[in-house]
Amino acid sequence: MEEERLETENRRLADQLSNQVSHLKSLAYDIELETKEHNRLLGGLGWDFDGSRGILSGSMGRVNKMIKSNKSNRRLMCYVILGVVVLVLLGYTLASRATRQ
Secondary structure (H helix, E strand, C coil): CHHHHHHHHHHHHHHHHHHHHHHHHHHHHHHHHHHHHHHHHHHHHHHHHHHHHHHHHHHHHHHHHHHHHHHHHHHHHHHHHHHHHHHHHHHHHHHHHHHHH
């Protein structure tokens, strides 16, 4: 009688342990999938930053060339700077409105 009770208790605890182990396996598999997805996204982000760096360095090269060309481009340079400032302020305004909603 006592042996049967101990055997039943042992089976119940073994089943609980088995359920917990299978749950942990499932969590580990989900973590692995998330990790692989994040690594893929971060790798793509690195390529995006490299592309952006190339575009920005080309733009800076053109701006430096325009500055060094001659003094008559001062008015054009002022317009370019004003345009950049307006774009930055517009982007900031739109971003702040988007985060408020």
